[in-house]
Amino acid sequence: MSAAENQQLKQVLREHELKATTQRIALLKLLDATHEHFDAEEIYLELLKKQKNVSRATVYRSLEALAEQDLVTRLDFGDGRMRFERSKGEDEHHDHLICEECGKVIEFFNLEMEAQQLSVCEENDFTPSTHTMHIFGTCSDCKQTP
Amino acid sequence: MSAAENQQLKQVLREHELKATTQRIALLKLLDATHEHFDAEEIYLELLKKQKNVSRATVYRSLEALAEQDLVTRLDFGDGRMRFERSKGEDEHHDHLICEECGKVIEFFNLEMEAQQLSVCEENDFTPSTHTMHIFGTCSDCKQTP
DNA sequence: GCGTAAATGAGATTCATTCTTATTTTTAAA
DNA sequence: TTTAAAAATAAGAATGAATCTCATTTACGC
Known part of the structure; x- marks a missing residue:
């Protein structure tokens, strides 16, 4: 195998x-x-x-x-x-929530957000190839134990 | 002065x-x-x-x-x-389009996108502190001169 | 199997960033 | 204004991720 x-x-x-x-x-x-x-x-x-x-x-x-x-x-x-x-397929693309306390990475995908990105690119006559969307903060686990 | x-x-x-x-x-x-x-x-x-x-x-x-x-x-x-x-005020926050050819950085702000980010955080019980949204690609100037 | 172009290993090198230590500044109080 | 203690600085050494060098090895079309 x-x-x-x-x-x-x-x-x-x-x-x-x-x-x-x-x-x-x-x-x-x-x-x-x-x-x-x-x-x-x-x-x-x-x-x-x-x-x-x-x-x-x-x-x-x-x-x-x-x-x-x-x-x-x-x-x-x-x-x-x-x-x-x-690499994942186009359809499996995801962005990330990154916990600043424990370093955990939560993957997410939001269709509306992707659509907004394309419209921003259009407005600026910009041809996108890739993008990164990272939200830093505190995850639920780390919120509970301060 | x-x-x-x-x-x-x-x-x-x-x-x-x-x-x-x-x-x-x-x-x-x-x-x-x-x-x-x-x-x-x-x-x-x-x-x-x-x-x-x-x-x-x-x-x-x-x-x-x-x-x-x-x-x-x-x-x-x-x-x-x-x-x-x-640092700019909360209201002056912006994200970036980055040209991979010439390195130019175009700033943009999109309210719906910001709203989507907050809703993603809520869904994941995640408290955001900062975020980065970078779209890489080709700017209009570089598209014309290949 | 052979030859050649491409890939690899080992370690040197680069480059951004951080650390170290002795010296200088800031600031609050006399 | 002078002074003392804490904090910040200068200069360069140290670190760490990533890249490069070059001699050796490997992949693969013939």
Whole structure:
């Protein structure tokens, strides 16, 4: 089953004109297996656990290549390092509520908000490619324990 | 007139329990005088031009202290360094369209979008403090010259 | 299997930001 | 105005994420 998954990911990489290296496959497999928002260092350490031949530079370079092909998505929570997730379809796009106390990230999607964004772009003759909407504050858990 | 401005800024700083140092006053004066989104290094260089006694560390520390008191606002355009602007009133809040070609930043405000944000927070029992809404893409100028 | 272009590993490098320590300022009170 | 204590500053060292270098290895079309 892991073999089939490897085969499938190899396919995906080739379709995006990326060489199917063991490192890239392992990286995609890792992100496929979690819903967490890993940063590059965490990804590097996770990969090290599973196979010894990975370097930090490769993690960064692979993430860049994969992001360029929209196979992974960069997330900037404003704390100085980028997080990454496996890209979701257009219909699975989401924004984030970020708790400043505990760091928890709540994903949300609001159709009206997306519509407003498009209308703002139109008003300004601006062609959008991506957007980030982050609301910082305090989550319900942290409100209760002051 | 600069003396009066100094006096006024001194007042502002004291009201926020910050010592009114010449560096902080100069920093506020600089941000008051421009609509640009300077980064820390640019602020440092601008201040150096006007008076020789400033250090990078002080610029960073002052910006942190001023941001904490909401006298300046941090802007994260996702390019690896923070920008700063003089804080505007609640009613002057704005979000940003950021051109990926030329780096131009267009400010906008959309009341419905702000309302949607509040409703999302309510749905999630989340108390918002600040938010960032950045739309990346191509501005009208850059569309014309491909 | 072979050759070549592309990817990788290891570590050096860059760049924004933070920290350290000795010195200087601010400010409140004498 | 002088003075003392607390806070802020200057200068440069240190940190940490991300990028770059270059010698070595790997992927993959032939």
